Amino acid sequence: MIQVPRGTADVLPGEIELWQYIENAARDICRRYNYAEIRTPVFEHTELFQRGVGETTDIVEKEMYTFTDRGDRSLTLRPEGTASTVRSYVENKMFGLANQPVKLYYIGQMFRYERPQAGRMRQFTQFGVEAIGSHDPAIDAETIALAMRLYEELGLKNLHVELNSLGDAESRQAHRDALVKHFTPHIAEFCADCQSRLARNPLRILDCKKDAGNELMKTAPVILDYLNEESSTYFEKVKQHLDNLGIAYNVNPNLVRGLDYYTHTAFEIMEHGIGAVSTICGGGRYNGLVEQVGGNDMPGIGFAMSIERVLLALKTQGIELPIQQGVECFVIGMGDEAESKAFQLLDQLRAGGLSADKDFMGRKMKAQLKAADRLQAKAVVIIGEDELARKAAMVKNMASGEQQEVPFDALIAHVQKICGK
Template sequence: MIQVPRGTADILPGEIELWQYIEDKARDICRRYNYLEIRTPIFEHTELFHRGVGETTDIVEKEMYTFEDRGGRSLTLRPEGTASTVRSYVENKMFGLPQQPTKLYYIGPMFRYERPQAGRMRQFTQFGVEAIGSNSPAIDAETIALAMRFYEELGLKNLHVELNSLGDAESRKAHREALINHFKPHIHEFCSDCQSRLERNPLRILDCKRDADKELMKNAPVILNYLNDESSAYFDKVKKHLDDLGIAYVVNANLVRGLDYYTHTAFEIMERGIGAVSTICGGGRYNGLVKEMGGSDVPGIGFAMSIERVLLALKTQGIELPIERALDCFIIGMGEEAEEKAFLLLDVLRREGLSADKDFLDRKMKAQLKAADRLRAKTVVIIGEDELARGVAVLKNMETGDQQEVAFEQVASAVQSVIEKDK
């Protein structure tokens, strides 16, 4: 028997409704914040992620699904959404749109070769937003607020924002030199990844999980001590906007994020109840990424979260989403001619916007009523030979047990009336 690949999962009926609810909530909150949906290809040229995500990141070095197509081109299943969105922004000249900044969101599958665990799969679904074209600290705060409001409206609690500034290019250069001087005398004590990153990108050393407990890691130079006046002022404005919005945060000077494109604001949203995987959202500002992708020097900021971790947090906190799984109407036809009429009525109900179904296994009346119960049908319409001769159907309210006869042409409105009364 062929089974689902490791690190992937089938999302079945009964569970998919939770995904749909969360995705609908994401789309609704993006509508309110005036973010528009974008859909990019699932695979891109590999160079996009080397340039956009960073050569020295774990994603590029260890986790990408890369292959050659029949034309010898190197392609990669997208491991994250920002690089693709920025590529599309540049390629489609969205900087020329009249409404700026360009505010986009995406929901779709991403792929990383990681060790599968709860809330972390090799194929996972990301919801993310990108605001491209503004240098305002207010839009940094808006981005964080959008994520927090999304979680709050799902009912999640015990969340907090961890915040840091990675500064501008000048600040990062000074911090980079301090990191090299700090780690270089003892770099031989670190893992091979850290050793290879010392000169290429020493900031990535701070993101290492294997050497996280080393003393040199704990007392490494922090970026906040190397911010120039402009970067410090920017960070102060972001914090003030968050204060004004009533969004609590803690400054974490060790927060660097796992991607190379971040500048200035970096943040994570943490949940205290899901164990080792406690980060449920991460993002930040990337002022040099658009230029790196061949565009003009346009700033941007965004975040991404996995739907799997949202579901895990909801489960951990015991939150049940208000999912409506009931069927509006189940139609039963007894006898060949009645079955034909039931089939036609089924189409009428569906055209009127009602969810409806019938038996397709030629079961007895009792078995069909049980099927209606399993489907949690709000109403049942029954047509027998007698009803067929008189041009009526029996409409049963499954909650109260009340029954009434209804002319065929009035079945849809009668079913709708029963549903409205029971709300």
């Protein structure tokens, strides 16, 4: 028997409704914040992620699904959504749109080759937002607020924001020089990856999981000590906006995120009690990314969250989403002519905006009523020879048990009323 590849999973009926609920909630909150949906290809030229995400990141070095196509081009299944969105922004000249900044969101599959665990799969679904074109620190706070509001409306509790600033290019360079000076005398104690990153990108050493317990990690220079006046002022304004919105946060100078494109604001939203996977959202500002993928020097900020981790957090906190399953109406026809009419009425009920179904297995009346119960039908429409002769149907309200004969031409309105439409 052929099974799904490791790190992937089928999302079946009964579970997919939870995904749809979360995705619909994300779309609704983006509508309220004036973010428009964008859909980019599932695979891109490998160079996009090498330049955008960063060649020294774990994602690029170890986790990408890269292949050569029949035209001898190197392509990669997208490991994250920001680089693709920014590429589309540049390619489609969105910087010329009248409404600025350009505010976009996406919901789609991403792919990373890593060890599968709860809430972390090799194929996963990511919801993310990107706001490109504004230097205003208020939009940094807006993206954080959008994520927090979505979580709150889903019912999640025990959340907090971890916040840091990675500064501008000047601040980052000063911090980089300090990191090189700090790690160089003892770099032989670190893993091969850290040794190779010392010269290329020492900030990535702080993100290493293998050497996380090394004493030098604890005493490493922190970026907040190297922020210039402009970067420090910017960070203070972001914090002030969050304070004004009533969003609590913890300044964490060790938060660096796993992608190279971040500048200034970096943040993660943490959920207590989710187990080993505690980060359920991450994002930040990326003022140099648009230029790195071939555009003009434009600022941007965004975040991404895995739907799988949201579901895990909901499960951990015992939160049940108000999912409507089954159908609103079940139609039963007894006898060949009544069965034919039932099929016709079924189509009319669906055209009237009702979810409806009937038996297609040739079962008896009792078995069909049980099927209606399993489908949680609010109304059952029954047509026999007598009803057919009177051009009417017997309609049972499953909540009250009340039965009433209803003419065919009034059937849709009657069932809609039972179903609260």
